[in-house]
Amino acid sequence: xxxxxxxxxxxxxxxxxxxxxxxxxxxxxxxxxxxxxxxxxxxxxxxxxxxxxxxxxxxxxxxxxxxxxxxxxxxxxxxxxxxxxxxx
Numbered sequence: 015x016x017x018x019x020x021x022x023x024x025x026x027x028x029x030x031x032x033x034x035x036x037x038x039x040x041x042x043x044x045x046x047x048x049x050x051x052x053x054x055x056x057x058x059x060x061x062x063x064x065x066x067x068x069x070x071x072x073x074x075x076x077x078x079x080x081x082x083x084x085x086x087x088x089x090x091x092x093x094x095x096x097x098x099x100x101x102x
Contacts, residue, residue, distance in 0.1 A: 076095070
């Protein structure tokens with residue numbers, strides 16, 4: 015999609031809600047093509063958890079969750095890559 019939102023960690027709930035309101039996300043969360051809508055709280059929970067991890071663990075250099083599947087009130091990261099190391 016080439017649709018990216020960026021914020022500095024740690025995120026607050028308002029930051030996460032703003033991210034979900036940008037780009038194509040509102041349309042996708044509303045349930046395109048007859049799919050049921052996604053409860054934004056499920057995705058906000060994922061964003062806040064990743065933000066907390068990055069803010070609490072300085073050795074985390076990158077996190078890639080791909081894909082995150084969301085349906086109804088649930089969101090699940092199907093695959094995750096976390097790169098840790100010493101900061102330069």
